[in-house]
Amino acid sequence: MKPVTAMHGRGLAMAIAAVLVVSASVKGSPADPPGKSPPPSSYAPVNEPDFQTTLSRMSSAKAGIMQRQKTLLEQRYDLSDRPLQGVTMDRKKPVQGGVRVKLKAGTSWDQLASMSPADIRAKDLFPAGFMPLPHPNHPEGGMLFPHFEIERVKQQDNRDLTRFDLDFDLPDAFLPEFPPAIYLTTRTDLGDVSKGQLVTLDNYYQLFNGLLNPKQLDGLRLLLTPFPQQQFNATADRRSLRPSQGVACFDCHANGGTNGATHLVGDIRPQEFRHRIETPALRGVNIQRLFGSQRALKTVEDFTEFEQRAAYFDGDPVIATKKGINILDRGSQVHDMAEFQELLDFPPAPKLAWDGKLDPAKATQAELHGQEIFFGKGQCSTCHTPPFYTDNLMHNLQAERFFKPRLINGMMAGGDGPIKTFPLRGIKDTPPYMHDGRLLTLDDTVEYFNLVLGTRLTADEKKDLVSFMLTL
Template identity: 55%
Template sequence: MSDLISSAAVLGAGGLAVASLVASITVLAADPLPPDTTYRPLPTRPFSAVKADDEAQKPKVMQRQSGLLNERYDLANRPIAGVMMSGGKKPVQGGVRVKLAGGATWDGLGKLSPDEIRQRNLLPEGFKPLPHVKHATGGQVFPTLQIDEINRLEQRDLRRFDVDFDLPDHVTPEFPPPIFLTTHGELGDVSRGQLLSIRNFYEIMNGIVTPVQMEGLRLLLTPFPQEEFNITEDRKVALPSLGVACLDCHSNFHTNAAFHLTPDIRPQAARFRLDTVSLRGMFNQQIHGSKRSLRSIEDFTEFEQRTAYFNGDHVSAARKGVNLPDRASQVAMMAQMQNIIDFPPAPKLDPVGHLDPMRATPQELAGEKLFMGKARCAQCHIPQTGFMDQQMHDLKLERFYKVGSTRNDFAEMPDGPIKTFTLRGIKDSPPYLHDGRLMTLADTVEFFNLVLQLKLNPPEKDQLVAYLLTL
């Protein structure tokens, strides 16, 4: 049973004037969250009834998301021959996976103006923001590999009863990912092929990190209450839960493609999906959070525990058991550990981030030339500063499509300014963009070729992908 809540969005000539967000937003009865509220309402139904409804609705919820994904993408398992992620256990997927509208071609699309693409409704659906698997509810969703391994190691259950992870394993990062340290480059992967958890971290890292870093690591691996994983009656796990740990999403300080909704926007329908970012190279980053522009890893760590764990609702946090780490004796130690996580080796790059012509292929060198020039990548992804610029940028994708429609309860709103993410080790971090809407590096090249009107030809696109794989 569902309630239909209607509101109106009004388009203005210069952008969007929102009276009350988006028409025809369906809110499931098990998740009574009106689209215009700031705070999450307290549960009004017994946990057993909500759980039973959620479980009954789950097949339809997953079928709806699967339909959207298959409409937008080719999700076949087609790796690039001989190209592996940094741990050597998982191949990198190749080819453009975003589907074009009927009759369109990438070359033809690249010749059209943004106005022509918008008026003819030709922007590929896969280039638009990607909805959460259950957008009206939102919350953390973990991939099966992470769920199973944490259950094996800690007997702690990260499996939700209302939704499952929605992307196939082959378009997600290697699991578990390797760990590289700035303090011990000679050791290579220090994870020993294992997923760090509260049960094994001391044995794995003892003698490698300092006491301060070890304490920071312990805190990063300690589960604390989170909006969907806690002891209250509105949780989304079958049994009362200790919560989640920072490294449940940032597996081995990288990413496992777990996702949730940004805590920084209201109403619910406008909150965009947020893919877990890697923590590699944190020592070189001075801006944190896709939207929040937090200026230190300490600020970010503290903010995550206080509000982001609870979908940005500190009122809910107080009720469920917020963890308030001490800035001096705990947050600082967590930051010390995060700041020694290095990028994976890139043997073809010199010390300032340029290809060594003695090691790179002609195709890779041609890709680097495009990266620095015609493709305009280096304007934001500066090699000398870790392939980022410590800034936020608005690509204004809404130039290419009519803003305001709703897909799977998600209001397709402008992305707005998003921070520049590093490209070092980028082959290890699918899916791409802040919400994981692009499955491969070839997709990202097509995306930026269109959005920035670069007019790259097919050989140039291939050269650019070849270069990105060296980073």
Template identity: 55%
Template structure:
């Protein structure tokens, strides 16, 4: 047994080794490199398909235990494209006999010893943790099948979250170079088949070439032409904007490429590319200092779970830094945030436009709530830093949930809050379904003890961003 497994309870190690079944050829629990396939593709595919219903049911059971997933939209509040309502209320379920106020009154040690941290505040496992890999929502799968005859459907897993907790699709596209145009997407999701007609006359030749590259499919771990893919037929691969749909996000997820072993790799929800021009750190766990660095890194290794060896075997794409990468960056750097008509140029609410509740929420944000310590209004509601919230203060390390070992999150990048209503689910792994969930999470983690009135005001304020 590896050194890592020796440091965990025996049950956790056993679960990681045997939860998927030998015929599915799961990754060894302590592997750094992804091993070559040892079984024929047809055997693995048949085993995966046989296990799929059980895998999905297990994940749905977990989600039902953690969250209230009913449809309760906020009245008259829509995402920026105007087609999808924003969900209301706290969806994370509390342990029996506990209220949010009584929980907030306890110390981290008390919560940990009594095992009272709500499960919905814990890391959210991948739908199939031992295998991992990119999983796309059905809307993206259907659009790419229709537009490009390209199949992003996996035969072993499906997307696990309900549509009401994902971003509007297709998301609108706003450009810093043409704010007067508003949404330039024409209500379409960009693809290699329609991008030129959609953007012709709006963007420059350099940006157009960058857009073409961002929409060109390249081999990826689960979508390629090798025998250990997870698509039924050999695949051309995945494009950057398959996940960052219309430069925003469609809630596609995978596992962080930056951590090993497999059981410790946490889920990563796709982040928005809006406002990338204002960011100096890229990647949830990485300190990549330019969009060029990030673009090149994604193409070289992240597409392959951070394994450059696997990338080489499956068809690595090595974009040319001075030309291709630079053009891709030029396109990404003109994507703007959605309009926020109640904010002034420095990111503060205009008192003549905001309600009393929104203004009260801004005061909480800047003061008692401690939000602005990281999400600074003058810098697009972020601070270009990474922070460790030390959530492990509240739970016992080492428990295994659906094959994910509950370990500390470590430092995570501060994400922008501009346009935040458009970006559910929240936190780096999508463990929080609503903005109200995020308020309860940080109220507990930061120990600020907000009243219910202050919590409601804070949500109202974030809806204006």
């Protein structure tokens, strides 16, 4: 055995000291006292707790979390079932009408419209329903599906998209028609090619074989194929009761449209600053040049690949590898998926002429007046230009001028930043509105933009503007 020299002794002492420092940092130190939360990290923890412990803890907390969100929604909105007379979506689901955002006591819309943003902010009069909408459990987040989607997928694909910790929050009356119709740019003569069915792996081949070319047909198959995702996978830190095959693109974008499913944007940290996402329809992606509400991805191929590689796992490649990332081949699979998506058309709008504006012979006076407001005093066409009513740009409305930032159910309500201009074609079929679904009706959107843009529309102008948008 070799004797311990002075140098060896110093090295041994240094090693022991290092171990003691590491041990102290784990247990807590004066710089990191016991009980203090560590600073937020961009990475999620990889080592999951025991599944049964997590299941028990989160299941027992579910009722309280959902009641908290229900209370918030009831404070913000009138959630009664009050559809517009004679106005329906593609398959005759009634369209909800009226302003549903509640005002602070003692105020009116005209009064608010006459005030400056600084005054509204100082007096805290900005309607709560105009502020960003939190996820039902914002600190947790994750994909969350309406019950009607869950039940239909169970029936057709024998998959369960139920989360043991959360239920969807918005009432069905304010969600899109289910299942949406599918219109193809290549076969406008056929109308709804889904024939009223939810397209899944169970029936896609029967419905589309002979209607699509082989590349498009395989692209549709991939869009309907479930792949592992953050909450739905086989690991012990999933949020489904049983190990899950995962989710498919068309679980949220049902029939290439939307079912209103919600999630949190994967691009922002820390957690409380992340935005809720309300699933947009994929109809008309062939004319769009930006994808993702804020990501500004430049092609639908970029978007498709990004979703599978990053968004499915909250932008965390470590977790993605653990849970089962699906690497799609860009040159074949991604291309085929994009080729099908680019066939998805907007629904018919029989009152519009070739240029996207109203045919005077088919429109009512109220609709024509609403069109005049849209292209004039209302300033809507500044961003929403015909024929598809988008400028394919991003804009920052700076709505934070009207309120002081605050924490709402675990979400920091502040500035939205630049958001893409979503097309307005088919707008009546895709409630709720804004990127996070904070506006339940078109009447709410008119009041929101009337205030934020300072257009000071009259009651009749607002009403007719809604009438015009219903024709789109």
